[in-house]
Amino acid sequence: MPPVVDARRSALSIAQRQFDAAADALGLEDSVRKVLREVKRELVVHFPVEMDDGSFRLFTGFRVQHNIARGPAKGGLRFHPGLTLDDVRALAMYMTWKTAVVGLPFGGAKGGVVCEPRSLSDNELERLTRRFTTEISLIVGPDRDIPAPDLGTDAHVMAWIMDTLSMHAGFSVPASVTGKPTSIGGSEGRYTAPGRGLALVTLQAMRDRGIDPSGATVAIQGFGKVGSVSAQVLAESGMTIVAVSDSRGGVHRSGGLDVESLIALRDEGGRVSEYGGGDRVTNEELLELDVDVLVPAATEAQINAHNAPAVRARVIAEGANAPLDPDADAILNDRGALILPDILANAGGVVVSYLEWVQDQQAYFWAAGEVNARLREVMVRSYQQVAARASERGLPLRAAAMELAVDTVAQATAVRGIYP
Ligand code: NAD
Numbered sequence: 001m002p003p004v005v006d007a008r009r010s011a012l013s014i015a016q017r018q019f020d021a022a023a024d025a026l027g028l029e030d031s032v033r034k035v036l037r038e039v040k041r042e043l044v045v046h047f048p049v050e051m052d053d054g055s056f057r058l059f060t061g062f063r064v065q066h067n068i069a070r071g072p073a074k075g076g077l078r079f080h081p082g083l084t085l086d087d088v089r090a091l092a093m094y095m096t097w098k099t100a101v102v103g104l105p106f107g108g109a110k111g112g113v114v115c116e117p118r119s120l121s122d123n124e125l126e127r128l129t130r131r132f133t134t135e136i137s138l139i140v141g142p143d144r145d146i147p148a149p150d151l152g153t154d155a156h157v158m159a160w161i162m163d164t165l166s167m168h169a170g171f172s173v174p175a176s177v178t179g180k181p182t183s184i185g186g187s188e189g190r191y192t193a194p195g196r197g198l199a200l201v202t203l204q205a206m207r208d209r210g211i212d213p214s215g216a217t218v219a220i221q222g223f224g225k226v227g228s229v230s231a232q233v234l235a236e237s238g239m240t241i242v243a244v245s246d247s248r249g250g251v252h253r254s255g256g257l258d259v260e261s262l263i264a265l266r267d268e269g270g271r272v273s274e275y276g277g278g279d280r281v282t283n284e285e286l287l288e289l290d291v292d293v294l295v296p297a298a299t300e301a302q303i304n305a306h307n308a309p310a311v312r313a314r315v316i317a318e319g320a321n322a323p324l325d326p327d328a329d330a331i332l333n334d335r336g337a338l339i340l341p342d343i344l345a346n347a348g349g350v351v352v353s354y355l356e357w358v359q360d361q362q363a364y365f366w367a368a369g370e371v372n373a374r375l376r377e378v379m380v381r382s383y384q385q386v387a388a389r390a391s392e393r394g395l396p397l398r399a400a401a402m403e404l405a406v407d408t409v410a411q412a413t414a415v416r417g418i419y420p
Helices: 011-026 030-039 085-101 120-137 155-169 195-207 226-238 259-267 285-287 324-332 348-362 369-393 397-416
Strands: 041-050 057-069 073-080 109-112 145-149 217-221 240-246 249-250 279-281 292-295 314-319 338-340
Touching: 011 030, 011 085, 011 397, 030 240, 030 348, 030 397, 041 120, 057 073, 057 085, 057 120, 057 145, 057 195, 073 085, 073 155, 073 338, 085 109, 085 348, 085 397, 109 145, 109 249, 120 155, 145 155, 145 348, 155 195, 195 226, 195 292, 195 314, 195 338, 195 348, 195 369, 217 226, 226 240, 226 292, 226 348, 240 259, 240 285, 249 285, 279 285, 338 397, 348 369, 369 397
Parallel strands: 073 109, 073 145, 217 240, 217 292, 292 314, 314 338
Antiparallel strands: 041 057, 057 109, 240 249, 249 279
């Protein structure tokens, strides 16, 4: 059974409060507000998987679509032992705002399975993925809802999903999922897109604020797909990565860490805290380091009322979804930190997922340079639109991004009208 949700800490209620603030500021009509405040469609599935020892285990999975007024639903699949339906609803809502803020013709969705993927063998993971895909095939597909990787899932999982949906159809349906290997219709630059997009927005925002990126210090929590690529691109831009961590803790070196060695260590199955070229730090200590830029790129609510007063970074670039809870957001805004909100800062992944879907539909593929140039154009333009609204209205970037996104989705919802 999935864990019971504590109503006071419900991720959905936090997402709804953020939506309410944007809806109030926009003076949103009541009918549209009621629609956008809830998710449109949710599927909960319980399904058996045969384990390698011949026993069967029952797993629970979810696929939730928040809004599809502007196009097919889009969002990742998370394999995580603590996943709840409440989390998935909130993350689906964030996806609607994320696709809107960067101007993609998609709605928002999220899904996943309550499981610890690292405790499953490759064969068990494949059987789980294929059976879960079959269960959610009722509502997913290239014109309806297109999954992608998230925490605990990767390109290989996406390949199994694409193959399962293609077997059902009787022909290859590459546009049914994004984040696939390039050999089956994946896009160049998809793996690096969330980290690259985050770095592009961070660099642009720092230049706007008159902060010289060259030599600026960075601490990164989470050294997965988002955190490690952000580290690479920020280091290539002249910044000094002084600390990184994974779920077991991190490493700190004030003179700078060698990002490529850390990636090699991780890829060999090591933990970044085992890296010899620096001092060990806990995840709590990493968040409180005196750095120019902090990139929380692990999970939700890592910064909260308890630790926010100790966070010293000037710029906080949200790699994870909702890594700051609303109390932390208020505390850090009050002390003048520049917070680059998740729906903008980590949107690079969904931007290149969109480019992958477009390439699959047209069966014509672009080189990495073309994909990265399009990503840059979308990220910089979206940042500038959000920054312009923030300065016109005297708002933090998160409020400005939410208002732009909610306004876009509300207009699409209103102009289509309420059926029948
Ligand atoms: P990943 O599974 O590749 O990596 C996650 C990393 O975070 C790992 O290093 C893991 O050890 C670490 N971690 C997990 N829990 C932690 C904790 N409590 N403290 C410190 N480290 C912890 O996942 P990812 O794709 O890099 O995603 C990271 C975050 O970014 C998630 O919140 C995800 O929703 C978000 N995100 C991912 C994408 C994408 O396309 N991959 C896009 C946008 C946002």
